[in-house]
Amino acid sequence: MPLTVRLDADTEHCLQDLLAETGQDKSSLIRQLIRERWQQRQPSASITQQLGGHPDGFLSTLPAGSAERQPRRRLLDQRLAARRAERA
Secondary structure: OOOOOOOOHHHHHHHHHHHHOOOOOOHHHHHHHHHHHHHHHOOOOHHHHHHOOOOOOOOOOOOEEEEEEEEHHHHHHHHHHHHHHHHH
């Protein structure tokens, strides 16, 4: 899809520097920069997701998903509330 973009002198200078540095043609460089910017805006995967999930048997004594931050906080809050109730 053809696209025409007007650049000011400063942006044109930046583009020329990037082209010289990368050795790419304008179209390839602009496609790459758009993809990179798009990827930056996507939600980040959790550490667990980045590592491919929990290993087999890991945290098997805990409820599913309890290693993630929000469920872990909820479980901790529930246990602390139960202890407070026992003491009262």
